Amino acid sequence: MIDQPRLQGDKIVISVDAMGGDAGPGVVVSGMAESATKNPDIRFILHGPEEALRKLVARRRILAGRVSFRDVADVVTMDDKPSHVMRNGKSTSMWSTLEAVRKGEAHGAVSCGNTGALMALSMLCLRKLPGVxxxxxxxxxxxxxxxxxxxxxxxxxxxxxxxxxxxxxxxxxxxxxxxxxxxxxxxxxxxxxxxxxxxxxxxxxxxxxxxxxxxxxxxxxxxxxxxxxxxxxxxxxxxxxxxxxxxxxxxxxxxxxxxxxxxxxxxxxxxxxxxxxxxxxxxxxxxxxxxxxxxxxxxxxFLGLNGTVVKSHGGADATGVSSAIKLAFQLAQSGxxxxxxxxxxxxxxxxxxxxxxxxxxxxxxxxxxxxxxx
Amino acid sequence: MIDQPRLQGDKIVISVDAMGGDAGPGVVVSGMAESATKNPDIRFILHGPEEALRKLVARRRILAGRVSFRDVADVVTMDDKPSHVMRNGKSTSMWSTLEAVRKGEAHGAVSCGNTGALMALSMLCLRKLPGVxxxxxxxxxxxxxxxxxxxxxxxxxxxxxxxxxxxxxxxxxxxxxxxxxxxxxxxxxxxxxxxxxxxxxxxxxxxxxxxxxxxxxxxxxxxxxxxxxxxxxxxxxxxxxxxxxxxxxxxxxxxxxxxxxxxxxxxxxxxxxxxxxxxxxxxxxxxxxxxxxxxxxxxxxFLGLNGTVVKSHGGADATGVSSAIKLAFQLAQSGxxxxxxxxxxxxxxxxxxxxxxxxxxxxxxxxxxxxxxx
Structure with missing residues (x-):
């Protein structure tokens, strides 16, 4: 009766916004590595400036072969107003992160970015559930x-x-x-x-x-x-x-x-x-x-959308990012x-x-x- | 330019509602005794069932000669609605406590009772400051x-x-x-x-x-x-x-x-x-x-009234009551x-x-x- 997650196989794919957190993409990649160590079934799509991200990921052996990249230049900053992001946000790593969920490429999305912007883009990209x-x-x-x-x-x-x-x-x-x-x-x-x-x-x-x-x-x-x-x-x-x-x-x-x-x-x-x-x-x-x-x-x-979005704290450390990823994983796994x-x-x-x-x-x-x- | 407290002399008089706290009047009297120990300049007017209160006060030597009583039978309970208290509250220890301030017999009031009722009666008895x-x-x-x-x-x-x-x-x-x-x-x-x-x-x-x-x-x-x-x-x-x-x-x-x-x-x-x-x-x-x-x-x-009212926590212990009394004392002393x-x-x-x-x-x-x- 209840639909299964859209992607088949045993792997759960989490779409991760590398940008927008206070501590930069290094901490996000460390968090991914922590999650990957604990969880053999996890895969990632990572959004942001690909060249820089590939270097960060290459330093973590545990991530080898488990991350695919989407090269995106723009970033939503903590100061961007939601209204501005609604008009100009489609070229950002945040949007790209959400779109991977909308297209069915990932089971859930995680971002450390600006909460208001993430909610505004999530509503635009994933749409509200009927009735919400x-x-x-x-x-x-x-x-x-x-x-x-x-x-x-x-x-x-x-x-x-x-x-x-x-x-x-x-x-x-x-x-x-x-x-x-x-x-x-x-x-x-x-x-x-x-x-x-x-x-x-x-x-x-x-x-x-x-x-x-x-x-x-x-x-x-x-x-x-x-x-x-x-x-x-x-x-x-x-x-x-x-x-x-x-x-x-x-x-x-x-x-x-x-x-x-x-x-x-x-x-x-x-x-x-x-x-x-x-x-x-x-x-x-x-x-x-x-x-x-x-x-x-x-x-x-974020509840009430067509898809799972987890907002990690802007000031999260690697353990914090890993815990947000784990949450997205669990929710994806339970459908x-x-x-x-x-x-x-x-x-x-x-x-x-x-x-x-x-x-x-x-x-x-x-x-x-x-x-x-x- | 600024009025001095209405009562003269070096003594500050605090009007205390013995009733309405979760732990009963014994804790209130213990709190008064703690205050009296630390503060030789404090005097009290205590409101509630006089006979019972006299017995409690008599056990505390430090309070000897420093407490006068107002015998009041009724109590505002934690469950009384403010609207009910507004109509029927004038026979309660809470009202009597406030009235001592209104009449200029005390410099400030302390009660552990129901917050909504205390605010409603304070507005009725002491009135709002002009402009508030x-x-x-x-x-x-x-x-x-x-x-x-x-x-x-x-x-x-x-x-x-x-x-x-x-x-x-x-x-x-x-x-x-x-x-x-x-x-x-x-x-x-x-x-x-x-x-x-x-x-x-x-x-x-x-x-x-x-x-x-x-x-x-x-x-x-x-x-x-x-x-x-x-x-x-x-x-x-x-x-x-x-x-x-x-x-x-x-x-x-x-x-x-x-x-x-x-x-x-x-x-x-x-x-x-x-x-x-x-x-x-x-x-x-x-x-x-x-x-x-x-x-x-x-x-x-309570700010914005003609007079100082301190609401002590309903579940306060003696130290808590004493700290509320100290606050009323300090505010009274500073005018x-x-x-x-x-x-x-x-x-x-x-x-x-x-x-x-x-x-x-x-x-x-x-x-x-x-x-x-x-």
Whole structure:
């Protein structure tokens, strides 16, 4: 019933934008090499100035015979406005990276470039899924949950979202949690300033009603309103919010975690005794770092497009790039994009049914519970 | 020129709501005792069921002769809606706490109760300052700045704010930073999803223009748009945002910091060696805790009212309550409320001037730089 990835064979091909990250193409190629070491089934198409890229790739034996190149001269910079990129972006490495997915040459795309431009070009090149009005960016967030992470979306595709958009985010986030984290029945929370039903903005109250109506047929649990402290918490697996709030929350969390690590390092440098303690404590500290290191959970996934696009952090190091590539690989391998398309299409028709006959639609499809993964 | 606090003498009187916190009045009285130990000039008016409160206070020798009581039977609970409290709240300990400030019996009020109810009753009892359309709640936030903290507002007085409100938040936040953190010329940042001028919502672009126009005459530096990661950063001393975003950001930061501490504790419990390391590392860890412990920076200050109100965290322990009381004490001692009133009044007239003649108003009052503290 669900389409398989368009390319056959055991190899998964990831289309990688070599340009646009803060640290340049060297770090991107290092990240590819890390991924290739861990994963024999991965192949790459690399986009950017071919001559320079061939030299970087040649230094990594593990990449030999696993990379093909697309020579592209232009680059989208961090300062380019999305509107400018929409008009002039087709000659860039970013566009070329996306086009390889559109043409079916690659199973997914990864770029460290400018988020706004990448979203604008992704919408232009890959088009939105039928039934989706606003695509969203989803990130994984270290949390107290068993799986160690929560999904949060939207974290910045669009600064606004109405109730209907928030419902779509809930559906897409639930699909992502099922495929990316293997949760059969993810718990969805709607971000607000309090958990009480009377709190927050009008569109949130509408979204609350809409999402709770679709919980059963879309096979998730709706836990209602959640607060900022639940983003790293264990009451929900998926946190739904508009792109403005989500973006601020993600960056606040990153900033707080990095301040705490910095102060921790400082406090261990404070005296001779504390330096000795830090030597003994080093494995404990590394264990902690592994758990909360943003570069290990690097990668915002664009949801709601015809194809998988992963946005790696602009300041990502090789481990960060590798982790974004791994995410694109996993999603490609699970056929996530096709499953999500099927899910959104079926829910879009249910939404129409529900609007026509609100009482009966709620009971529809409940028997499918647990059978579908998308 | 600036009014002194209404009560004379060297003693500062803080009006304390004994009820409404998660842990009950015992913790509130312990917090008062901690404050009284550190501060010989503090006196209290305590509101709640007098008989029970007298017993709690009698156990603390340091409080002998320093507390007067107001016997009040009713309590605002965490579940009470602000609208319900507006109609029925006048018989509660919360109302009585505020009324002591309104009547001039106390220099400031502290409550651990329901935030929405406390703001609603504060507006009803103390009234907004002339020229303020929406009061705001400001918190201190651990940061990389020299002073160790940033101010952020609004963190939840109101879920919406237009450009004019954001300007008022900037003015009030600047005053608070001058009085609370002794910064002559605070740096103000406006929270957005990126630092580029074209990003974000329409009202933020308007607010950007408004705030930068008033920076000089209101004696602050406007650093423009800042991001979530700048909230614990060092590019701005005051972060201005609407109450929805601010509330989510504060709670996300709290949640992240507490997750990191928890994982840190876990990783030190992991093996015998790491337990030994933690014994050696204990001073380093306590040093860190002291720096980021939310209970040491406990207290949201309500800005824009005729009087000082500090909201202590509902789950605050004695140290948290004591820190909220200390904040109310410091603000009362500096005559902050009166200075802020003067500042807002003068700016309100400047705003009117500026709207009438935009070009000339900008230069006005620049010579006052550094002379006024409000």
């Amino acid at each position: 009005s606003r695509p969203a960016i989803a990130v994984l967030w270290p949390s107290r949950n068993v799986q160690g992470f929560n999904v949060m979306l939207d974290v910045g595709a669009d600064v606004r979202a109405d109730a209907q958009d928030l419902l779509q985010y809930a559906l897409m986030g639930a699909s992502y949690a099922r495929n990316g984290m293997n949760l059969k029945r993810p718990r969805i929370g709607l971000l607000n300033v309090g958990t009480e039903q009377h709190k927050g903005r009008a569109e949130l109250k509408q979204a609350h009603a809409l999402i709770s109506r679709f919980a059963d047929q879309a096979n998730f649990d709706f836990v209602g309103f959640v607060e900022g402290r639940d983003i790293p918490g264990n009451v929900a697996d998926v946190i739904v919010t508009d792109g403005f709030t989500g973006n601020v929350a993600v960056k606040t969390g990153e900033g707080t975690a990095s301040l705490v690590s910095e102060l921790l390092r400082e406090s261990f440098r404070h005296s001779l005794l504390s330096r000795m303690a830090s030597v003994l404590a080093i494995t404990s500290l590394l264990r902690l770092k592994k758990r909360i290191d943003p570069s290990r959970v690097n990668g915002g996934v 996530f994009s096709e499953r999500l398309a099927a899910r959104v299409a079926s829910t879009a028709s249910l939404t129409e049914d529900a609007q026509a006959a609100p009482d009966t639609a709620d009971k529809k499809n409940q028997k499918n519970e647990g059978e579908q993964k998308a | 359309s929406r009061p705001a709640i400001a918190v201190l936030w651990p940061s990389r700045n020299v002073q160790g903290f940033n101010v952020m507002l609004d963190v939840g007085a109101d879920v919406r704010a237009d450009a004019q409100d954001l300007l008022q938040y900037a003015l009030m936040g600047a005053s608070y930073a001058r009085n609370g953190m002794n910064l002559k010329r605070p740096r103000i940042g406006l929270l957005n999803v990126g630092t580029e001028q074209h990003k974000g919502r329409a009202e933020l672009k308007q607010a950007h223009a408004l705030i930068s126009r008033f920076a000089d005459q209101a004696n602050f530096d406007f650093v423009g748009f800042v991001e979530g990661r700048d909230i614990p950063g060092n590019v701005a001393d005051v972060i201005v945002t609407d109450g929805f975003t601010g509330n989510v950001a504060v709670k996300t930061g709290e949640g992240t910091a507490s997750l990191v501490s928890e994982l840190l504790r876990e990783s030190f419990r992991h093996s015998l060696l790491s337990r030994m390391a933690s014994v050696l590392a204990i001073t380093s860890l306590l040093r860190l805790k002291k720096r980021i412990d939310p209970s040491r920076v406990n207290g949201g200050v 902050f409320s009166e200075r802020l009133a003067a500042r807002v009044a003068s700016t309100a007239s400047l705003t009117e001037d500026a709207q009438a003649a935009p070009d000339t108003a900008d230069k006005k009052n620049q010579k006052n730089e550094g002379e006024q503290k409000a």
